Amino acid sequence: MSHEDIRKKFLDFFSARGGAHAVVPSSSLIPSDPSVLLTTAGMQQFKPYYTGEADAMADFSAKNTVSIQKCFRTSDIDEVGDETHLTFFEMMGNFSFGGYWKKEAIQYGYDFITKEMGLDIEYVTVFDPEKVPAGDWRKNGVPFDRESYEIWKNIGMPEEKIVREGIDVFWGPTGNEGPCGPTTEIYLKNANGQAVEIWNIVFNEFYCDKDKKLTRAKTPGVDTGMGLERLAMISQGVKNIFETDLFAPIFDKLNSDLPDKIKRIVADHLRGVVFLVGDGVRPSNKEQGYILRRLMRRVITYAYRENLKNSPEEIMRTIVSEYHGMYSNLDALAIEEVYAQEYAKFIKSVGVGLKELEKLTSVDAASAFRLYESYGLPYEIIKEVAGTKAGRLVREEFDAEFKKHQEISRAGVEKKFGGHGLLLDTGELKAGTPEEVAKVTRLHTATHLLQYALRKVLGNEVKQMGSDITAERARFDLSFPRKLTPEEINAVENEVNAVIASDIPVIMKEMDYDEAMKSGALAFFKAKYPQRVKVYSIAGVSRELCGGPHVEHTGEIGKFKILKEEAISNGVRRIRAAIK
Numbered sequence: 340m341s342h343e344d345i346r347k348k349f350l351d352f353f354s355a356r357g358g359a360h361a362v363v364p365s366s367s368l369i370p371s372d373p374s375v376l377l378t379t380a381g382m383q384q385f386k387p388y389y390t391g392e393a394d395a396m397a398d399f400s401a402k403n404t405v406s407i408q409k410c411f412r413t414s415d416i417d418e419v420g421d422e423t424h425l426t427f428f429e430m431m432g433n434f435s436f437g438g439y440w441k442k443e444a445i446q447y448g449y450d451f452i453t454k455e456m457g458l459d460i461e462y463v464t465v466f467d468p469e470k471v472p473a474g475d476w477r478k479n480g481v482p483f484d485r486e487s488y489e490i491w492k493n494i495g496m497p498e499e500k501i502v503r504e505g506i507d508v509f510w511g512p513t514g515n516e517g518p519c520g521p522t523t524e525i526y527l528k529n530a531n532g533q534a535v536e537i538w539n540i541v542f543n544e545f546y547c548d549k550d551k552k553l554t555r556a557k558t559p560g561v562d563t564g565m566g567l568e569r570l571a572m573i574s575q576g577v578k579n580i581f582e583t584d585l586f587a588p589i590f591d592k593l594n595s596d597l598p599d600k601i602k603r604i605v606a607d608h609l610r611g612v613v614f615l616v617g618d619g620v621r622p623s624n625k626e627q628g629y630i631l632r633r634l635m636r637r638v639i640t641y642a643y644r645e646n647l648k649n650s651p652e653e654i655m656r657t658i659v660s661e662y663h664g665m666y667s668n669l670d671a672l673a674i675e676e677v678y679a680q681e682y683a684k685f686i687k688s689v690g691v692g693l694k695e696l697e698k699l700t701s702v703d704a705a706s707a708f709r710l711y712e713s714y715g716l717p718y719e720i721i722k723e724v725a726g727t728k729a730g731r732l733v734r735e736e737f738d739a740e741f742k743k744h745q746e747i748s749r750a751g752v753e754k755k756f757g758g759h760g761l762l763l764d765t766g767e768l769k770a771g772t773p774e775e776v777a778k779v780t781r782l783h784t785a786t787h788l789l790q791y792a793l794r795k796v797l798g799n800e801v802k803q804m805g806s807d808i809t810a811e812r813a814r815f816d817l818s819f820p821r822k823l824t825p826e827e828i829n830a831v832e833n834e835v836n837a838v839i840a841s842d843i844p845v846i847m848k849e850m851d852y853d854e855a856m857k858s859g860a861l862a863f864f865k866a867k868y869p870q871r872v873k874v875y876s877i878a879g880v881s882r883e884l885c886g887g888p889h890v891e892h893t894g895e896i897g898k899f900k901i902l903k904e905e906a907i908s909n910g911v912r913r914i915r916a917a918i919k
């Protein structure tokens with residue numbers, strides 16, 4: 340059955356059952372719950388309905404919902420390349436918030452798989468605390484799920500196919516706290532004869548608080564999740580998820596002689612890139628942006644080493660056209676632009692980085708982190724390329740190096756700028772609290788955009804004569820012989836806001852002063868610069884010698900407004916501007 344047919348069948352099946360399920364669109368990969376980085380399950384957008392903070396009847400006119408949710412699991416990144424794991428995938432799920440309970444949920448699962456899909460169930464699992472290791476929080480007060488066991492038995496499942504398991508069949512919570520409970524899973528056989536977990540049916544009987552204490556849920560709820568890719572694999576009788584119609588168009592674009600593992604990683608990561616960028620993530624060194632950056636850089640490294648017959652951009656266009664009908668927010672041009680910027684940034688160093696990596700005789704967390712810091716090589720690439728030389732390298736230690744480094748550089752900034760109240764005073768930037776630093780940082784990047792906009796509107800003779808930035812406003816002095824007209828002020832504001840709206844990354848590179856000058860960077864206080872300088876660039880807009888700090892993306896700045904324009908001396912104008 341094609342993936343389109345599976346989608347439709349699933350939504351139709353549940354729309355007609357349980358007193359109707361409201362069909363709810365997938366939520367963004369960036370969840371509203373700040374305790375999780377990305378959406379990893381269909382239930383996340385429904386968390387408040389389980390806890391009683393929100394009322395499903397009021398919002399959906401139903402106690403049950405059904406969705407096909409975009410999900411991203413970083414926890415599986417090291418598994419990608421095998422036959423069943425993905426970072427990005429789609430999860431089909433039905434949910435009930437005080438509507439139906441175990442009997443119906445299990446019956447629906449059984450009917451959908453056996454009758455609608457015409458597939459045989461290999462075995463199912465149920466929760467048994469006996470299988471949970473001593474001391475684990477899930478052992479406390481969670482009984483054997485006899486109810487599910489009996490329901491399966493009554494449906495006709497032979498007892499030897501109702502397998503008792505421990506922590507693998509207790510789900511949640513996502514983030515620090517939330518609904519959780521025992522689950523029953525459905526396993527099907529794939530074309531290789533292996534049993535594959537297809538569907539996880541969770542009974543949210545408990546609420547788990549921050550200290551891992553369980554209390555009974557006010558409204559017991561059902562939360563189920565079935566991997567679309569895996570179900571397509573079984574239904575289409577293929578040996579792995581990459582042979583399904585979901586991946587076929589992507590694989591057609593990849594050189595057929597590439598090793599399977601690389602093909603799978605490239606296909607998986609490019610889908611991840613498309614969907615993360617589509618939901619507004621931009622590459623950076625933290626949080627979601629860091630995940631995106633690693634996916635992109637891994638693909639760029641393969642593209643660099645393997646001579647792909649189609650560029651990653653071309654493959655991403657294929658992905659967008661395949662998914663556009665389901666996810667109309669995907670914009671191929673915007674995605675390619677983000678990719679191109681990251682490519683431009685990384686491609687210069689990837690070759691050197693790989694050579695440096697080759698020279699090392701063994702790679703530990705510290706040397707791996709140095710390769711990341713100096714050449715941008717992501718952990719996954721280092722681990723893979725170094726092979727046995729990185730035998731002892733583990734992700735946790737690399738992450739610890741990363742964290743250590745972030746703490747050192749944060750402490751460095753505070754030390755440099757005083758620390759005692761005066762957090763930041765560089766002469767032109769003044770801020771006393773971390774909040775003010777954030778505001779000043781945004782205004783600082785805005786002045787680089789102002790510089791660009793003024794030169795664009797008034798001509799390249801405009802020169803910056805000085806600037807002064809506080810959390811409230813930026814002051815910017817420029818050489819210009821006359822008053823600006825209201826039209827010119829408007830045009831300047833519009834130019835700045837257009838760059839903000841394009842959300843372009845702000846990129847910093849250290850280089851020799853001469854090299855910076857040759858690259859066309861603007862510098863207005865020549866005498867002040869040391870031999871090694873930092874150049875901040877915003878692709879297609881600005882390139883300036885500058886000490887920073889700056890935002891990572893222009894989109895972070897907010898709305899830019901010019902408050903006042905006046906003369907301060909002969910031929911020098913002063914602009915005051917603010918951001919909202």
Ligand code: SER
Binds near residue numbers: 432540
């Ligand atoms: N929340 C469960 C899972 O992610 C079922 O949807 O597996």
